[in-house]
Amino acid sequence: MIRSRNFFSELCCLFCCPPCPGKIAAKLAFLPPEPTYAFTPDETGSKFSLTLTERAEWQYSEREKENIEGFYSRTTRGNRIACLFVRCSPNARFTILFSHGNAVDLGQMSSFYLGLGTRINCNIFSYDYSGYGVSGGKPSEKNLYADIDAAWQALRTRYGISPENIILYGQSIGTVPTVDLAARYEVGAVVLHSPLMSGMRVAFPNTKRTWFFDAFPSIDKIPKVTSPVLVIHGTEDEVIDFSHGLAIYERCPRAVEPLWVEGAGHNDVELFNQYLERLKRFVSVELLN
Template identity: 25%
Template sequence: MYSALISTAYWGSIIAATGLLCIASLIYTQQEKLLYIPDRSYMLQPSQFGFEDNFEEIFLTTSDGVKIQTWLFRQENSKSVPTLLFCHSNAGNLSHRLENIRHLFDNVRCNIFILSYRGYGKSQGSPTEIGLKKDIDACMEYLLNDPTIDSNTIMCFGRSLGGAVAIDTAYRYPNNIKALILENTFSSVPDMVDAVLPMLKLFKPFCRSRWDSKETIKHITCDILFLSAKNDELVPASHMKLLEKHAHQCRKKTIVFENGQHMNLMFQHNYYKYIKEFMLEKFGEYF
């Protein structure tokens, strides 16, 4: 009987270890599908939001040969106003931000350049952290050489995952990104595992897309506007507080929306007013 118990325990541990290994393997190979949720089929059109002659679709090719879709919305005096590089969140594609873009265009009066990350919208490829950084490199190369805009007044906006992309962009282009706006973004992907998938804590060392913004933001020197939802139901508001704390080399301002949630800040009172004031403080009167 004793030997039978030993045998059962032995094989039980083997089965448990095998199961754990299978789970780890599945998480490792499929982790990008948990983080990146692209939509390649449902596309809204800029014309539906009143954009006609002031809009251009531009396809760029990244350093690793991936073609990505971008849109540029130009003000009539495009050379005289700042340009906002818009880094969207982890789901959908660039067209799902058109309502937000319309209000930014009308209320903040800046140019807006937005991309669909690889694998999103009409962009080729599949999303990874390394890949998204190459997408941004292609965008920055274009913006720095577009004669219709002022390359000295480029700033970066990022919401949720896009905040991590924006922070990395400001870090890698310190001489070109003049200001940063962060909305409801996380401190790192492993930190988000603790918040939304605590049962997977053991597998955090296997994260390929880490987006460790709380470390990267320590090196940012440009001005930062933090837009945070007090009632964020996806990314705990503590993540934005941590990012603000670690951003110790820059001028910064934090706006907390008492009734805000993860994806509705754009509908909160004075949302565009705060962005406009931040940009006017940085660039002066430009309209």
């Protein structure tokens, strides 16, 4: 009887006084690490070189680091966010706007960006969410959307890159702002790597609908995405269940052949050979035909 009362009271609390989306987001998603890099300004103060700590694990020479340009952009919510442009190829047609996963920052991702872009012949532009790396502010769902908007505007105006030559790439929590932006702008393509349907569906897997207090409702935004979408997900993902990727894929109006990586978890999809093979085919064959 006591258990029944406790369950009833919890249920009433959930639906009568539901948690706000910001609290759900904070509990489920945001784990900013200690910054692994710093920005060192040039003589003009408008461009910055990347200075990495040991935890960033840079895999390349110092000369290759010269291909990375850093700067700050200001969001509509007043936060100053760090941005990186990684020049990987002199003849790249596409630039990837990369929204990284949780618990990493631009310093930790910089080596991966250079390696990925070089292998699939794309330049890569990325940014740190509010409260991550050397970006100001605090992580929140609203800031997440403002962050990618600022990154998008910087990529378009500072580098003059046309939407049809931009590929939006989101990984894990990064799929949330990616889907939001892709639902509002048509771009060259979208890659969703380990996407989630919504915050409540991650926390409570039996959730069948989107409640008004849910955070990150990507499942309701994905039907508005008119660009080609490649969904990538590991079948043994222990953080965001494979069913999320499958559901997102099924609701994409222009989904291409997905990549389901058999046996991959949440953080090792990139280690499987088919990951690079599928991205190469998508960028160099499917998007050009």
